[in-house]
Amino acid sequence: xxxxxxxxxxxxxxxxxxxxxxxxxxxxxxxxxxxxxxxxxxxxxxxxxxxxxxxxxxxxxxxxxxxxxxxxxxxxxxxxxxxxxxxxxxxxxxxxxxxxxxxxxxxxxxxxxxxxxxxxxxxxxxxxxxxxxxxxxxxxxxxxxxxxxxxxxxxxxxxxxxxxxxxxxxxxxxxxxxxxxxxxxxxxxxxxxxxxxxxxxxxxxxxxxxxxxxxxxxxxxxxxxxxxxxxxxxxxxxxxxxxxxxxxxxxxxxx
Amino acid sequence: xxxxxxxxxxxxxxxxxxxxxxxxxxxxxxxxxxxxxxxxxxxxxxxxxxxxxxxxxxxxxxxxxxxxxxxxxxxxxxxxxxxxxxxxxxxxxxxxxxxxxxxxxxxxxxxxxxxxxxxxxxxxxxxxxxxxxxxxxxxxxxxxxxxxxxxxxxxxxxxxxxxxxxxxxxxxxxxxxxxxxxxxxxxxxxxxxxxxxxxxxxxxxxxxxxxxxxxxxxxxxxxxxxxxxxxxxxxxxxxxxxxxxxxxxxxxxxxxxxxxxxxxxxxxxxxxxxxxxxxxxxxxxxxxxxxxxxxxxxxxxxxxxxxxxxxxxxxxxxxxxxxxxxxxxxxxxxxxxxxxxxxxxxxxxxxxxxxxx
Numbered sequence: 001x002x003x004x005x006x007x008x009x010x011x012x013x014x015x016x017x018x019x020x021x022x023x024x025x026x027x028x029x030x031x032x033x034x035x036x037x038x039x040x041x042x043x044x045x046x047x048x049x050x051x052x053x054x055x056x057x058x059x060x061x062x063x064x065x066x067x068x069x070x071x072x073x074x075x076x077x078x079x080x081x082x083x084x085x086x087x088x089x090x091x092x093x094x095x096x097x098x099x100x101x102x103x104x105x106x107x108x109x110x111x112x113x114x115x116x117x118x119x120x121x122x123x124x125x126x127x128x129x130x131x132x133x134x135x136x137x138x139x140x141x142x143x144x145x146x147x148x149x150x151x152x153x154x155x156x157x158x159x160x161x162x163x164x165x166x167x168x169x170x171x172x173x174x175x176x177x178x179x180x181x182x183x184x185x186x187x188x189x190x191x192x193x194x195x196x197x198x199x200x201x202x203x204x205x206x207x208x209x210x211x212x213x214x215x216x217x218x219x220x221x222x223x224x225x226x227x228x229x230x231x232x233x234x235x236x237x238x239x240x241x242x243x244x245x246x247x248x249x250x251x252x253x254x255x
Numbered sequence: 256x257x258x259x260x261x262x263x264x265x266x267x268x269x270x271x272x273x274x275x276x277x278x279x280x281x282x283x284x285x286x287x288x289x290x291x292x293x294x295x296x297x298x299x300x301x302x303x304x305x306x307x308x309x310x311x312x313x314x315x316x317x318x319x320x321x322x323x324x325x326x327x328x329x330x331x332x333x334x335x336x337x338x339x340x341x342x343x344x345x346x347x348x349x350x351x352x353x354x355x356x357x358x359x360x361x362x363x364x365x366x367x368x369x370x371x372x373x374x375x376x377x378x379x380x381x382x383x384x385x386x387x388x389x390x391x392x393x394x395x396x397x398x399x400x401x402x403x404x405x406x407x408x409x410x411x412x413x414x415x416x417x418x419x420x421x422x423x424x425x426x427x428x429x430x431x432x433x434x435x436x437x438x439x440x441x442x443x444x445x446x447x448x449x450x451x452x453x454x455x456x457x458x459x460x461x462x463x464x465x466x467x468x469x470x471x472x473x474x475x476x477x478x479x480x481x482x483x484x485x486x487x488x489x490x491x492x493x494x495x496x497x498x499x500x501x502x503x504x505x506x507x508x509x510x511x512x513x514x515x516x517x518x519x520x521x522x523x524x525x526x527x528x529x530x531x532x533x534x535x536x537x538x539x540x541x542x543x544x545x546x547x548x549x550x551x552x553x554x555x556x557x558x559x560x561x562x563x564x565x566x567x568x569x570x571x572x573x574x575x576x577x578x579x580x581x582x583x584x585x586x587x588x589x590x591x592x593x594x595x596x597x598x599x600x601x602x603x604x605x606x607x608x609x610x611x612x
Contacts, residue, residue, distance in 0.1 A: 052293075053450060057493060061552045061563055068583055080423055086554035086561075106577070109557035122557050123427060175558050194431055194438075196456035199479040199492045200536040200574070203456070205431070216558070219476065225438070 004035045007066060024055045031066070041073040049078065060086050081121050085109065093117050115246040118171050118239060124203050127177065127213050130243060131170035133159060142170055142233070146209035149233045150186045151253065158251045159240070167243035174203055176237025177215035179222070180230045187230035192222045206231055257318050257410035257443050258283045259304060264313035266299050273299040275467045277313070286437050286444045290454040291464035292490070297447040300464070301413050304445060306330045317410060328359075333404035337416040339396040341403075343389040347380060350388055351402050374405040377436060394425045401433070411443040418453060430456055451491045455479065463487050481597075485604035488532050488597065494554075494561045494572050497538065499531045500601065508596065513567035515546045520594040522607075530604065532597035535561060538573035540581070544590035550583055564589055 005011040008028045018026060027047060034042060048059045064087050067074050078084055084091045085105045093100040093108065093116070101113035112118035118126050129144040133155060140155050141148045159168075180187050190206040190213075197219055204215050204222045208231060215231060222229055236255035241248050261279040265272070274296040281287045289297040302308040304315060306327035315322050322330055341350050351374060355367045375381045378398045383391065388399060397417055404412055417433075418426045434457045437444045448454055454461045455475040462472045463486075471483035482488035488496045501510040503523040508531050509516050523529070540562060548564035548571065555577070562581060564571045573589060575581065598607045 053452075053493070054490075054495065057495065060554065064552055064554075082423075082556065085557055105555040105557070109555070109577075120424070123423070125424065125427065173558070194434055196431065196434075197475045197479070198452065198455055199476075200534065 001036055004032045007069060008032050008035075009062070023051050024059060027051065027059065028062075031063075035066075035070065039072060041075065042067075042070075044074065044076045046078055047076075048083070049080065056083075063087060081123065085121065093120060095120075111248070111250070111252075112171075112239065113248055115169065115171070115241050115248075118241070118248070122173055124174055124214055124216075126171045126173045126239075128169055128171045128241075129211060129213075131168045131240075133168065142238075144170060144209075144211050144213075147188065147211040147213070148209075149188060151233065151235050151238065155235075155251070155253060158253075159249070162249045162251060164240065164249055165242050165244065169241040169243045171239035171241060172213075172233055172237055174214045174216040176234045177206065177213050178232050178234055179204065179206070179215050179217050180232075181221075183230055184232075187232045190229050190231045192227045192229060193225055195222055195225060256283050256441070258316075259287075259411060259443065259445065260316040260319070261300070261304070262314045262316065264300070264303060264310045264315065266296075266303060266308060267311045273467055274303070274310075277467075277469055279462060279469070279472070281443060281445060283443055284441050286434065286446065286457055286459045288454040288458035288461045289445065289447045289464060290449070290451060290458075290461050290490070292449055294466075295464040296467040297449075297464055298415055299467075301334075301415055301445060301447050304330075304411075305332050305334050305413050307334075331407075331410045333407050333409035333412050335397075335400050335404050335412065335414045335417045337419050339400040341388040341396060341399055344387065346385050346387055347375075347391070347399050347402075348384040350399055351375065351384075351406055354403055354407050370406045370408070374402040377405060377439070378402050378432075393421050394429060397421065397429065401436070405440070409442075411445065412437075414444065414446045416448055417446075419448070419450070426453075433457065452493065455491065461491075463490060481606070481608060482532075483606055483609045485530060485532065485599050488599070488606075492534060494535045494574065496597075497531075497533045497535065497571050498599070499533070499569060499571070500528075501531060502526065502528050503598075510566075510569065513569055515566055517545055517591055517596075518593045519596055522594075522596065522598060528601035530599040530601050532599060533591045533595060535572040535574045537592040537595040538564075538571060538589055539591065540564070540573050540575050540579070540587050540589045542588060544588040546589055548587055548589055550581055550585045550587060553581060553583060 005014055010028050013025055048056050076087060088105055090104055091108050092102050095116050101108055101117045108121050132143050134141055139150050140153050142151050188208055190208045192204050193207055194205040196203040202217050202219050204217055206213050206215055235253035238253060239248060240251045259281040261277055264274060264277045266274040289300060291297050299308060303310050306325055351371050352367050355362050375384060380398050383395060418429050430453060458475055460474055461478050463470045465486055471478060471487050478491050485498055499510045501508055503526045506523060507516050507518050548566045550562060551565035551570060552563035554561040559574050559577050562573050562575055
């Protein structure tokens, strides 16, 4: 009991009544009750879901540390993708009782198996749009309605090889939309709309043609709504999906 | 449209002081956020603006008119709460038109229809108009609640944690929708939240409250880069800022009691005890950096990793690009961007830049 109390940082609370504890301490005690039994496996069901944001952040580190020190197999249920990404060695993404993907956080983030995983993992959510791929001016272009972006020529062969359907969706995370203040080859004119500062970075909604794409920039990079900037897609971060089935075509372009 | 001004507002419930001597000036058309932990006095402040609570002292002005003697209806404000206060047996249409059918308003059916149409288009709930509200999802219900506020065309929208009950994905979507809505309406929004992400991403300005008092008012980036004290510094920003106790010596930072030293960029005016604040994105993990540490925790956030470093009893968080390969308990070296270090008074926690001002 002493060693569990110590590892959870609740040694000073051993004589306290549960009713006198804060939310975080109560959850620490609950986890401690599981650990004193030295279980073979630890099953956790949203153990920090009801705590406030700051405490959740702190508890995440503690839980992970505990797992590292105890080394016991842990299965952790959560609806919070940040928790899943932060804590897991591997993640099983589920929807409607159906397994969607199993992989390390990096795999699930970089190579989502389908549209559900693509939009569930990552915040802000991945941009998704119906896309057509064609050739114009000797370049391969992907069109999202009237917003057109250049992509490498290899794309055509890859689409053919993967037997891409007619109904294609393009997915690109905000950090895959590259923004420039100056006109550059391959960059399309865009107008900034909503700018959401997060402190360490900004999320900027860009109107490109009739489309809105969400981009991640360094903080203050775009000054204000209405500013004119330029944007392109990072080919290495472009995902292609079969719109009907939602399955990823697993096309990986070079940057 | 309205400017809201609070003048030395206080509110006590018995012996408990909920809000103390609060001054606030919200401009017409502004998205103004009241941010703070539970019990900071945010909701009480909002309720005093709404006319649901009477201040113990001080005055509430709407468009420079003293409204202390006015009831909630006369103030013409709309309140949206975390719990949607919808009539479950009525359709969305009936819920939306309900506030317009009060006898005082005497609105024509044509006018009601016009407002309904505008609100439902703005919130993209036109397809839900004939549905009963108990058949709606959480996000749809909250849209309808906001719609009920919009149809009234109030002077000001007061919102008390309207997104807190929704799940993370929906919250994220509604955050930008709500901000977009406010920009299109050009209306004054006063928005209460304990969630710093909501405050940062939606607010034109943020008032940070603690223990019934305003700690700081400023634009999101100001509050983030130049917090008034350690409370604001650690409340705003995720992952949280690193606060390290130590002292200034030879124009450098000496973190105690472990004693490791890092450079400063000349921001220290004198020597002595100090709390150093550095955001995780300004901590650099690289070979040849001044301080040795062990990797205590790694969180993969997809685009980046948040690494917690351990130096004796200190923990220091750093964000590194996702591709950086790093392992638990590995020995690494770190430093910081010296010009980004904030200095706080070791006893009061006040940012030295604010103390001088």
